[in-house]
Amino acid sequence: MRVKRYIVDSMPEALDKIRIDLGQDAIILNSKPIKTGGIFGLFGKQQIEVVAAVDEKEAEKPKRTPAQPSREPIIRAAAANPTAAKRAYQSMAADALANTVAETVAPPDPIVLADAGSVTVRERAPLTAQGGEQSALTRTVNQEDAAQAPRSQEAGGKPAAAAHAGSDQLAVEVRHMRQMFEKLLTSDSRQQLPQPIQTVRDRLLQQEVTEEAASEIIRQLIMEAEPGWEAAEAVKRAEELIIQSLQKAVIEPVGIESNVRYAFFFGPTGVGKTTTIAKLAANCMLKEKRKIGFITADTYRIAAVEQLKTYANILNVPFEVVFSPKEIPQAMERLSGCDLVFVDTAGRNYRNDEYVQGIRELVVADQNSLNFMVLSLASKYSDMRTIIRNFGDVPVSRVIFTKADETEAYGAMLNVAAETNFSISYITTGQNVPDDIIVATPRLIANMIMGE
Numbered sequence: 001m002r003v004k005r006y007i008v009d010s011m012p013e014a015l016d017k018i019r020i021d022l023g024q025d026a027i028i029l030n031s032k033p034i035k036t037g038g039i040f041g042l043f044g045k046q047q048i049e050v051v052a053a054v055d056e057k058e059a060e061k062p063k064r065t066p067a068q069p070s071r072e073p074i075i076r077a078a079a080a081n082p083t084a085a086k087r088a089y090q091s092m093a094a095d096a097l098a099n100t101v102a103e104t105v106a107p108p109d110p111i112v113l114a115d116a117g118s119v120t121v122r123e124r125a126p127l128t129a130q131g132g133e134q135s136a137l138t139r140t141v142n143q144e145d146a147a148q149a150p151r152s153q154e155a156g157g158k159p160a161a162a163a164h165a166g167s168d169q170l171a172v173e174v175r176h177m178r179q180m181f182e183k184l185l186t187s188d189s190r191q192q193l194p195q196p197i198q199t200v201r202d203r204l205l206q207q208e209v210t211e212e213a214a215s216e217i218i219r220q221l222i223m224e225a226e227p228g229w230e231a232a233e234a235v236k237r238a239e240e241l242i243i244q245s246l247q248k249a250v251i252e253p254v255g256i257e258s259n260v261r262y263a264f265f266f267g268p269t270g271v272g273k274t275t276t277i278a279k280l281a282a283n284c285m286l287k288e289k290r291k292i293g294f295i296t297a298d299t300y301r302i303a304a305v306e307q308l309k310t311y312a313n314i315l316n317v318p319f320e321v322v323f324s325p326k327e328i329p330q331a332m333e334r335l336s337g338c339d340l341v342f343v344d345t346a347g348r349n350y351r352n353d354e355y356v357q358g359i360r361e362l363v364v365a366d367q368n369s370l371n372f373m374v375l376s377l378a379s380k381y382s383d384m385r386t387i388i389r390n391f392g393d394v395p396v397s398r399v400i401f402t403k404a405d406e407t408e409a410y411g412a413m414l415n416v417a418a419e420t421n422f423s424i425s426y427i428t429t430g431q432n433v434p435d436d437i438i439v440a441t442p443r444l445i446a447n448m449i450m451g452e
């Protein structure tokens, strides 16, 4: 571990230095205000002392350049030192906001900004920008229309051909629209999107929605766009579109249906499988009065067995440990008096073909089992994709997203809904058992993605 001490004027300054020196995996161990210079501690300058550390192996990895700021160190800092992290985050967020405002909202005329009634004027600024973009858009279409005009007029000149002309006109318009979409959706012409739609696109990408999933929503928004739309209206409409697109992916009311006897949980180590099982089990037991049992196949770490056993003891439910999939039927037999058995698996085993095959045979054999994939929202979407692919052999039908409290980007839920047949069932929001779990609904997810 490499530890470094910094004396800085502000937290953003410290974060920049830490990122350059120690890389993005550094964590902030401590930060405190100090006085530097002066005599006997008097008349000194108020500064901040920040102590940061990084695992040596992490430090050797290529460092992110300061030109690509990342929120990761701040999130890590939040775990290590909430107060310092919060201060840093607020300061950085304020900077980012100031930059965004300067880039996107600042109207061309400085007099407008200097106006004392700046609130109203600033609020109207995007509208002006949008008006401009909108007319540019209309202009493009009109110019192309003009080019087509002679042909249309010829057709229009013959009364018998009027209906034909109408459908020709429609075909031309459809063709124009398609060309316009294509133009709008290519990345180098992003700037041409009307401002309200651009706001939606920025939001989706910031939420880590993939380009493909975002384009789908943007495409529909463009079709529906009304002249004079403000950003808020576009955002609201986008939220509705997300809700619609999630209708298939989120079954309501979710929960674990009463005919389900076995609920299996798969996913990488540390995503929160065991904690989530404990939350669900407690709820099923306390609210639905079901007789619960636990099986753990996660024998890789002693602590993992102990962890589920502790929950079993707290809830006073029977608990079985299996060392191979072959032992699961006997364990199930011993738990035959239970209405619902939660089966916890080890994350590392998803690479073990034999293990996955064993699980696969077992779950296919039993029609009353439900397979949950557990994914952490705090992980990268590309990693989620790999995990989903590795579990391709297991008939997973539901997905639970964990650690919503550790990130501000929820787009992965939309991506998973677009790219898999999984039903999104729950979202977990913290470490507290049994409280920090909520049923996923399309509205909730859409709101998490598009809301402020």
Ligand SMILES: Nc1nc2c(ncn2[C@@H]2O[C@H](COP(=O)(O)OP(=O)(O)O)[C@@H](O)[C@H]2O)c(=O)[nH]1
Pocket (backbone or CB within 6 Å): 267, 268, 269, 270, 271, 272, 273, 274, 275, 276, 307, 347, 402, 403, 404, 405, 406, 428, 429, 430, 431, 436
């Ligand atoms: N912040 C946060 N932590 C969680 C959440 N769910 C689980 N955890 C924590 O993540 C860590 C790993 O959880 P665990 O259930 O052991 O993961 P498993 O290896 O997948 O079984 C534990 O410290 C949990 O308390 C959540 O929704 N939010």
Ligand SMILES: [Mg+2]
Pocket (backbone or CB within 6 Å): 273, 274, 275, 298, 304, 344
């Ligand atoms: Mg576990």
